[in-house]
Amino acid sequence: MSYFTQQKTFKTLLFLFTFFYLPVCHCHVQAQILDHSWRHIVLEMDEDWYGSKDAQDIADYVLLYQKDIGGWYKNIAMQTPLSESEKDELKKSKSKSKGCTIDNGATYLEMLYLSKVYKHTKNEAYKIAFLKGVDYLLEAQYANGGWPQFYPLKEGYYTHITYNDGAMVHVMSLLKDLSQGSETLGITLDEATRAKTEMAFKKGISCILKTQYKQDSTLTGWCAQHDENTFLPAKARAYELPSLGGVDTAQIVLLLMSIDNPSDEVKRAVDAAVVWLEKTKITGLKEERYTTDDGKKEKRYIQDPGAKPLWARFMNLEDNTPFFCDRDGIKKASIMDIGRERRVGYAWYNSQPNKVLEAYPKWKKALKPTPKNSYNITVAQDGSGDYTHIQDAINNCKSFPYDRITIHIKKGKYLEKIHVYEWNPKITFIGEDKAETIISYNDYFKSINLGRNSTFHTATVLVEGNYTHIKNLTIENASGPVGQAIALSINANACIIENCNILGNQDTVYLTGEHHKLWFKNCLITGTTDFIFGNATALFTNCEIKSKSDSYITAASTEKHSEFGFVFQNCTLTATPNVHKVYLGRPWRYYAKTVFLDCNLGDHILPEGWHNWKKTEAESFGFYAEYNNTGPGAETKNRVNWSHQLSKKEAKTYTTKNILGINSETEWLQ
Template sequence: MKYIKFIALNLVVLLGCSVMLQAQNNYKNWSDIIRKSDASWFATPEAQNIAENVLLYQRNIGGWPKNIEMQKTLSDSEKQRLIALKSNLHDITTDNGATYQEMLFLAKIYKQKPDERYKKAFLSGLDYLLEAQFDNGGWPQFYPLKKGYYTHITYNDDSMFHILTILKQISETSDYYGIPIPQDYVSKAKVAFDKGIICIVKTQYKQNGVLTAWCAQHDENTLTPAKARAYELPSLSGKESAKIVLLLMTIDNPSPEVITAVKSAYAWFEKTKITNLEEKRILNNAGKVIDKKMIVTQNALPIWARFMELENNEPFFCDRDGVKKKSLDEIGAERKNGYAWYTDEPKEVLKKYPNWEKKYAFEKSEKKKIEDKNTITVAQDGSGDFKLIQDAINATKAFPYERVTIHIKNGTYYEKIRIPEFNNNISIIGESKEKTIITYDDYFGKMNLGRNSTFYTYTMLVEGNDFSASNLTIQNSSGDIGQAVALSIMGDRAYVFNCNILGNQDTLYASGNNSRQYFKDCYIEGTTDFIFGKATVLFENCQIHSIKNSYITAASTPEGKEFGFVFKNCTLTADKNATQVYLGRPWRIYAKTVFIECKMGSHILPQGWENWSKPEAEKTAFYAEYNCSGEGYKPEKRVLWAHQLSKKQAKKYTSENVLGFEAQRGKETK
């Protein structure tokens, strides 16, 4: 009987141990233990045993090595080895959550069991973080510095995010999960945090002059995107950038620079999200990923590539050979299945941004009643009524009786602007043509809306009548990648003075039913058909610049219209590699284009005009010149179906006749 009781007692003990082990197994990894939400668990003997390991693994300099499962039982010999390593300065890091996780664990257990050793170890860790910071505000991956890419400023695996999160809480609360922080540490933490934010702002990557996101690591001297491992090339990171922005969004009363950083990154996340792919993982019996497939799916939840090209945001993938591939299927199974190539982390940015924007981005504009103002100022630094041009347009009264003038201070405004038909009588005035830049980068292939995708690619679309613009640069920055409109004007009586209109193919779309437009003292550049449309347009004293061999104009003048595109006193120039440029070709067969007293560079082809494989257009189109000059003006060699105007004929091309209204109106935009 006693023997049976003994067996039963042992079974109970074994069952109890089994239950305890099963509970422990719910947290197999060190990172899982850190995230335990049950505060009372940190008062258990189990937690205290782990804390002893954490103390043993900490080096005298204050930091910890990475990838240590702190919860594993240590033998006596292992403990002695760790004691011997205390003064060793190798492999101490903040990578993969190291140091941050141990500090967080110590703070949580101190709150339940206030052992002074935990507090001392935490403060030693804080000393380590403060010492490791570069003067420019960033942190290396390893400190003391380890040769190689490890010296770069590292956002990889959210290292700097975790460091700054600790410093932020300390600087704001003088406390970290229950550990009281001495005041001198609080002050140091505040300084270090502010330096870190400055570093983040300075390292945000500019793509064609527009702020975007961050690389996983940046050169510690130049602050430019930098390479890490062979398959971690300089790129824009869809993963690491998310936590950076979320951190910036937690800052109370953010500076204009931080606000701009957040808004720019948000726009980049919106632009680069992928909604037609889903990742499918194939697992073996042990739950290990043995294959990944990207499946084309309509209306999929948004994901982002972890690595995107610095120039154009295109996703890429690398094997250990460091050779870029365009799809996940092109790399070997080891890297394909053993690395996170896509992420959904930016979804939190998109989710939280509207409330952040309402609180900070428009705080000033919400306080001002501007609905009935006739003068509005847009400034990125918050000194105006709005920080975004589109917001200013949206706030103007529909069909105003008096002209509304929107002054835009210098800055690069990455915006896709639309001025609707009901927002007429608007003037947009930049602070300077060179430094007030409105830019966006949509193009035909990116829009992917069918054969008419060109018309959706605009940077600025003007549908309202009586529009005027001056002292601006309006740019489509997508590059030489197909049809990409910078400025599209559909409204009537439009005035554009002293502006740069920049792009490649289809830079300026001048269209609209019965639309009349006047461009004066402007610089317009592009590649193919970069001035096109059916509007009646007078270009006066403008520089028309060809980037490569192609066509300047592609008019689609409606049948019966007396005037189409008219260029007066303009200068036609070109890049060095552009040596064979046509004045125009007919997009539609009744096209009308005339050059009067213009100076033409040698890049203009002797024949001047081309029929676009439409022989019938030679009878219906009207292409003409009068009294032009320069090496490109060769009237005797023009195609036979083009015209040279007589002096009498040229006289009818006055601004009043062409436009039907006084072209000097709009002087207030100068």
């Protein structure tokens, strides 16, 4: 008899049992259901079975249950045969996406199952549905890296970042395999989607690190759910209060320990969590289930010196003491103080953290030691260098060094937000290959969501250390045309950016500091609107400035007493196809100064050249000028009357010495 014939017979018998035999045979029926649970079918069948006709029939049901948005509802026995009318109803309800979730293994289990069946059958329908699931998971992720329990969002505690029952960990494990091109799933992604899954995983890790709870500044573990805005432990159901959880922490730590070449921040998180798990383990306690004299199921905990350690499901945030709750939400110190329904029907203790404690020594031993040469450091994603993450290398640099530190960065795409702190001056970053050594992140104004100044938190690379030198790298904000999104932000003095690609859209490069002086040499800078902006003095020599939309190149906010603002010398202004209406600049603040000398201006530059941003005061207070430019956009007869054409004598004042205060770059690179 085939599996499906058995299932149809089972449905018929279940109907009869419900009316005639349920009081007597209830336990037997439940046993049959558990024997054929959806989770068991996805995770525990023999590998060859997934290529069978029965497996494909179930996969076809999984396709029917998938909603147009790409996700699935929870708590559905996907293996249960469907009548024709039931199939028709599912087809009609495809657009009903509210209810799609990652809770209780939903979406994750369906995707995993489809991948297993596809691996054996190569049925494209299963792959297409799986890829829709990937798109759903990517869309459901918060900009801060977390996942809600339901997407589309469902009001209530369902919007919290959800670690409960491994929801987010399962999603991230799936994305991790996909981002690494793992063959275990049998499905590989195109490069663009693979890159998205890699970024989603990185942001997920960032979220996990931000939500790790601190007790008096000491890192501990995690809660089952965290507020999506504050990252603090949050309440779910009445008996699921803000707390720390052993099982949730264990699942997260096992995920962190699976990362190849983990960052220092990940290492610290794991170390702290292991210390906390050791501190909170309960020894000598064993769960015992039994039936009372009146036939009711019960459980109790008895002393047993040989029992494996256990951890409470809920621990107080202040002191880690376990607590228990009925549906009234009132904390109780003992499990025997709550009613039988909650006592028996809920897992209040768990032994899963033992897996962490068993794996931790081996994980710790495999970690790479700190490099011996602290002035000459190599970063390589494959583990062949001193560090695998650029930020880790920065974090381990000497503060305020007397000599220059050089960080060599091997080829690769580093999905990191980089911060060169004020106490990390005199660092040179040298990429192995400009085109293939890429620092990329995708924060933007709305994703940061910190109010009107969110723009300044979006930078992929933020430099605050004086005398920073960046060479042979690509720095990009990969968020796309979604508003303000900085690729490179510099709030430091005497920095040189050399032979780099700086890629973005609106607000690509932010340069700030009234007395800060910066030098860009032989760089490509791309963007749409105001993509070079700020109040620092900056010299651009032999750079390509590429406009990607009809808009404005510069938005200077030069300070009133600064002699120079943005100066472009021997630069080439280009544009992508279909871009024909670009202004050289406009004043972000009244005293803005921007000058182009000996540059080649493409035909995308408008005849009027400059725009006043509806600030008539800026026409007299600011200074916009040109000298000896060439190209179709250099014609000056129709320039706005408040701009200037420098004389030869005036142009001679625009020297490196006058603008930056140095004769050569070596004065800043010592």
